[in-house]
Amino acid sequence: MDFRVQLEQLPDQAHSRRVSSLYNGLELIPVLQLPGVFPMDDRTMPASPKVSPGTSASQRVDRRRFLQAAVTGVVAAAPGLAANSFAFTTEMPQAQADQFLKRYVETWLPLEKSVNEAAWNAITDVSLEHTRDQVARSLELNRVVGAPEVITQVQLLLKQREQLDDLTVRQLEKIRLRAAESPGTLPEVVKARAEAEAQQSATQDSFTYTLESSSGQPPTHPSANDLDALLVSQTDLAGRRRVWESAKAIGGPLRDGLLRLRDLRNQAARALGFSDFFALQVADYGLTTEQMLTLCDSAIAQTKPLYEQLHAWARRTLAARYQTEPPAGKIPAHWLPNRWGQNWPGLVQGVDMDAPFKDKPRAYITEQAERFYVSLGFPPLPKSFYERSDLYPVDPPSTRKKNSHASAWHIDLKDDVRSLMSIVPDSRWFTTAHHELGHIYYYISYSRPEVPYLLRAGANRAFHEGIGDLVGLAAGQRPYLKQVGLLTPEAEAADPVKFLLDTALDGASIVFLPFAAGTMTRFEADFYAGKIEDNALNAGWWKLVGAYQGIEPPGDRPERTLCDAATKTHINDDPAQYYDYALGTLVKFQLHDHICRNILKQDPRSCNYFGNAQVGQFLREFLSVGATQDWNALLRQTTGSGLSAQPMMAYFEPLTAWLRDQNAGHPVGW
Numbered sequence: 001m002d003f004r005v006q007l008e009q010l011p012d013q014a015h016s017r018r019v020s021s022l023y024n025g026l027e028l029i030p031v032l033q034l035p036g037v038f039p040m041d042d043r044t045m046p047a048s049p050k051v052s053p054g055t056s057a058s059q060r061v062d063r064r065r066f067l068q069a070a071v072t073g074v075v076a077a078a079p080g081l082a083a084n085s086f087a088f089t090t091e092m093p094q095a096q097a098d099q100f101l102k103r104y105v106e107t108w109l110p111l112e113k114s115v116n117e118a119a120w121n122a123i124t125d126v127s128l129e130h131t132r133d134q135v136a137r138s139l140e141l142n143r144v145v146g147a148p149e150v151i152t153q154v155q156l157l158l159k160q161r162e163q164l165d166d167l168t169v170r171q172l173e174k175i176r177l178r179a180a181e182s183p184g185t186l187p188e189v190v191k192a193r194a195e196a197e198a199q200q201s202a203t204q205d206s207f208t209y210t211l212e213s214s215s216g217q218p219p220t221h222p223s224a225n226d227l228d229a230l231l232v233s234q235t236d237l238a239g240r241r242r243v244w245e246s247a248k249a250i251g252g253p254l255r256d257g258l259l260r261l262r263d264l265r266n267q268a269a270r271a272l273g274f275s276d277f278f279a280l281q282v283a284d285y286g287l288t289t290e291q292m293l294t295l296c297d298s299a300i301a302q303t304k305p306l307y308e309q310l311h312a313w314a315r316r317t318l319a320a321r322y323q324t325e326p327p328a329g330k331i332p333a334h335w336l337p338n339r340w341g342q343n344w345p346g347l348v349q350g351v352d353m354d355a356p357f358k359d360k361p362r363a364y365i366t367e368q369a370e371r372f373y374v375s376l377g378f379p380p381l382p383k384s385f386y387e388r389s390d391l392y393p394v395d396p397p398s399t400r401k402k403n404s405h406a407s408a409w410h411i412d413l414k415d416d417v418r419s420l421m422s423i424v425p426d427s428r429w430f431t432t433a434h435h436e437l438g439h440i441y442y443y444i445s446y447s448r449p450e451v452p453y454l455l456r457a458g459a460n461r462a463f464h465e466g467i468g469d470l471v472g473l474a475a476g477q478r479p480y481l482k483q484v485g486l487l488t489p490e491a492e493a494a495d496p497v498k499f500l501l502d503t504a505l506d507g508a509s510i511v512f513l514p515f516a517a518g519t520m521t522r523f524e525a526d527f528y529a530g531k532i533e534d535n536a537l538n539a540g541w542w543k544l545v546g547a548y549q550g551i552e553p554p555g556d557r558p559e560r561t562l563c564d565a566a567t568k569t570h571i572n573d574d575p576a577q578y579y580d581y582a583l584g585t586l587v588k589f590q591l592h593d594h595i596c597r598n599i600l601k602q603d604p605r606s607c608n609y610f611g612n613a614q615v616g617q618f619l620r621e622f623l624s625v626g627a628t629q630d631w632n633a634l635l636r637q638t639t640g641s642g643l644s645a646q647p648m649m650a651y652f653e654p655l656t657a658w659l660r661d662q663n664a665g666h667p668v669g670w
């Protein structure tokens with residue numbers, strides 16, 4: 001069979017599980033669950049410098065074509081909707097709601113588990129058969145959770161929310177949001193959206209990049225990964241521009257499909273009472289669009305003083321590398337080592353962090369990560385974790401294809417937890433394993449009788465990722481590495497400011513925020529709200545890139561042939577949720593800051609969680625809440641402050657001072 005492996009660098013580990021319809025599931029892999037899976041991240045970092053492990057070039061096994069074929073077959077053969085009656089009685093609202101929730105969970109939970117199992121099979125053993133099975137089960141699940149009876153009843157009950165307890169309202173809201181992704185009340189819209197999303201995915205996947213040669217040679221057809229690697233290594237500016245322009249050519253063919261998807265997604269969201277699709281997605285945080293934008297803009301404003309210093313420093317560093325004069329204001333997009341300027345890897349000379357892993361068996365990686373959690377007082381992993389997980393690359397004699405993104409799974413929303421990784425003993429997988437077990441221990445912590453199944457999820461979509469990243473950050477701290485014998489003398493002696501600089505430039509950190517919380521979030525909010533004209537998508541995109549990131553295109557971006565927003569895969573197939581990454585970044589630094597200053601009483605930049613029972617107690621209390629409480633109230637309760645970028649800025653204080661010194665006498669800002 002023709003398994004095309006797309007090397008587009010989506011992120012390494014896992015990310016926020018998507019509450020999405022089957023049809024969103026057509027786009028990527030197992031994104032159909034309500035509470036359970038963290039399949040991909042968006043930390044694209046090709047050729048990441050060795051200082052900062054934790055990210056990777058990763059492959060994305062592409063199964064969209066199979067999913068598309070499969071769904072067509074399944075839809076054609078679909079039997080009539082299984083009648084799921086959630087009939088009302090004459091009881092009081094709370095009793096009615098209790099009854100409704102009981103029946104809903106009885107119907108939904110087994111289907112959820114079934115879909116998770118099918119998705120696990122499909123991702124660990126890629127085949128048309130597994131994909132078809134996943135699609136069939138997902139369709140069945142979607143029919144139930146988007147059934148017109150469910151929509152009617154949940155809306156009626158929510159009208160009486162004043163008479164319902166908080167836990168009930170939270171569960172009903174989850175049901176409403178889930179239904180809004182595939183409302184059975186609008187079957188023709190659901191179907192049209194499915195087709196449009198499948199078409200958009202097909203267009204994306206079948207695109208071939210073309211790179212013109214400078215020396216009269218025929219053009220080449222690099223993968224997206226190749227283009228990323230060139231943007232990190234290439235020093236000739238004319239060559240860089242060709243690479244960048246080649247990477248942007250994919251947007252044009254996606255433009256019309258994106259406009260159609262916007263309209264269909266909006267129609268589905270409006271059927272459930274949301275003003276548009278973006279408003280539906282942010283509702284999972286209990287926020288309006290305006291509130292989300294305010295939150296994001298405030299994080300950008302808080303971190304801008306450091307971003308501007310990094311921007312000024314990068315301008316000169318890159319100019320020296322390209323042997324030219326630094327630009328006076330914005331940085332030309334083709335100068336940066338990432339197609340969107342979302343991370344700036346490769347600007348810092350690295351330290352080899354892999355050396356201590358050379359002689360370790362691969363089993364050491366997960367075992368040490370588990371020891372980390374157990375040292376904090378978490379239970380050992382269930383035996384079934386090791387029996388059912390898929391932790392290593394497929395051994396050569398086998399022809400099995402597996403997805404190589406790391407991910408963490410909660411199959412039954414009880415005790416069946418698993419992880420997919422492809423571990424080799426190095427520092428990147430060391431951090432990744434700590435990260436993935438963060439998801440696993442989050443699952444384990446909230447799987448308790450007091451937390452209803454519908455609320456066995458992160459406090460919001462960003463929290464799961466934030467927790468994984470938090471432990472990833474802790475796992476990279478030198479005192480911890482030293483204690484467990486993983487720090488070379490060279491790494492121990494390395495300048496701490498260089499570590500901070502690399503951390504700020506790459507991964508989920510300072511440079512990433514203006515892109516994630518600014519450009520992406522504001523573009524999608526405006527796009528779904530109809531505030532960007534159909535014939536001004538590039539103008540709208542670059543206005544934001546310029547304002548938030550201080551980056552400009554190297555030339556004209558005509559509307560008719562190019563669509564630069566659509567070059568970002570999330571805009572097409574993981575829409576209106578990119579702020580998750582930004583907020584997860586803030587959560588990571590905020591919790592880390594609290595743990596270091598108030599519990600460990602250690603420097604956040606040089607600390608060691610290992611073996612500290614109080615840190616474990618803090619984390620367990622935080623994680624065991626699941627989605628039963630308001631996330632911002634939870635943060636306030638546990639750290640004394642609502643979500644803020646201040647702790648992140650505090651983390652980088654020595655770097656800010658160093659950069660101010662380096663940039664003295666040079667222009668800052670754009």
Ligand SMILES: [Zn+2]
Pocket residue numbers: 013014015038041435436439464465468469
């Ligand atoms: Zn993750």
